Amino acid sequence: MSDSSPTVPHEGGFRPDLDISTERGGPHYAEFSEQVRTLMDKARFACPTDELAVEAIAVLSELNAKLDAHLVDEWTTPAGTRVDLPARGNLTLPPYEIEEATPEGVLATVWFRPYHLGGNGVTHGGQVAVAFDDLGGMASLVAVNGVCRTAYLKVNYRSLTPLNTRLTIRTWVERREGRKLFVAGTLHDGDRLCADIESLFIELRPGQA
Numbered sequence: 001m002s003d004s005s006p007t008v009p010h011e012g013g014f015r016p017d018l019d020i021s022t023e024r025g026g027p028h029y030a031e032f033s034e035q036v037r038t039l040m041d042k043a044r045f046a047c048p049t050d051e052l053a054v055e056a057i058a059v060l061s062e063l064n065a066k067l068d069a070h071l072v073d074e075w076t077t078p079a080g081t082r083v084d085l086p087a088r089g090n091l092t093l094p095p096y097e098i099e100e101a102t103p104e105g106v107l108a109t110v111w112f113r114p115y116h117l118g119g120n121g122v123t124h125g126g127q128v129a130v131a132f133d134d135l136g137g138m139a140s141l142v143a144v145n146g147v148c149r150t151a152y153l154k155v156n157y158r159s160l161t162p163l164n165t166r167l168t169i170r171t172w173v174e175r176r177e178g179r180k181l182f183v184a185g186t187l188h189d190g191d192r193l194c195a196d197i198e199s200l201f202i203e204l205r206p207g208q209a
């Protein structure tokens with residue numbers, strides 16, 4: 001990062017509020033983000049000639065050097081705060097669209113892209129866990145109106161999770177004991193259950209990281 005100091009003052013700990021935006025990064029940020037994801041898809045499956053690899057290195061190095069001049073801190077990067085984009089614009093998450101997020105739970109559509117391949121044409125189990133972690137965190141956050149961290153996340157893989165398919169993911173707080181939030185969740189391909197979770201999220205104390 002060119003400047004790691006926060007641009008928004010705060011008092012330490014995990015910030016309770018995300019500085020959300022639909023404009024940060026400019027009007028073409030969505031397309032930029034999609035191109036980066038597409039690059040990941042291509043990189044996962046491409047077997048370039050050496051000539052093409054050398055060309056790609058030159059193009060990507062030049063682009064990375066340009067982006068170096070525009071790095072910001074995690075609280076203001078569009079990748080994570082652009083709520084109009086899949087998965088808040090966070091490129092490291094499987095893309096999802098929120099249908100509903102209430103204290104009763106979160107309902108979203110998630111899809112795994114070619115770069116989320118595990119093996120034999122289906123989704124990597126770790127990527128399924130990433131989706132549950134983020135949306136389990138969201139269900140906890142909305143339920144208590146405060147930031148929570150995952151203490152444990154058990155994923156039961158019930159059947160194969162396809163790539164390139166719109167899937168239904170649900171997460172909800174099943175039970176609360178003080179700061180402990182027991183979160184359940186399911187991932188479906190149509191009527192077929194792909195995975196479900198048993199997890200514990202802990203509501204952070206004020207100032208806790």
Ligand SMILES: CCCCCCCCCC(=O)SCCNC(=O)CCNC(=O)[C@H](O)C(C)(C)COP(=O)(O)OP(=O)(O)OC[C@H]1O[C@@H](n2cnc3c(N)ncnc32)[C@H](O)[C@@H]1OP(=O)(O)O
Pocket residue numbers: 018133134135136137138141148149150151152178179180200202204205209
């Ligand atoms: C819209 C935006 C949405 C954003 C969503 C983003 C979600 C992303 C979620 C994440 O990925 S967070 C990253 C992964 N998690 C971590 O890195 C957490 C690392 N661990 C910790 O920071 C601490 O261990 C933790 C905050 C989870 C708990 O520490 P605390 O000091 O706050 O609590 P403490 O250890 O006193 O435990 C509180 C209670 O939980 C229980 N507990 C804690 N960890 C447990 C565990 N692993 N298993 C069972 N119980 C556990 C503990 O026994 C205790 O129970 P009792 O109150 O009944 O005594």
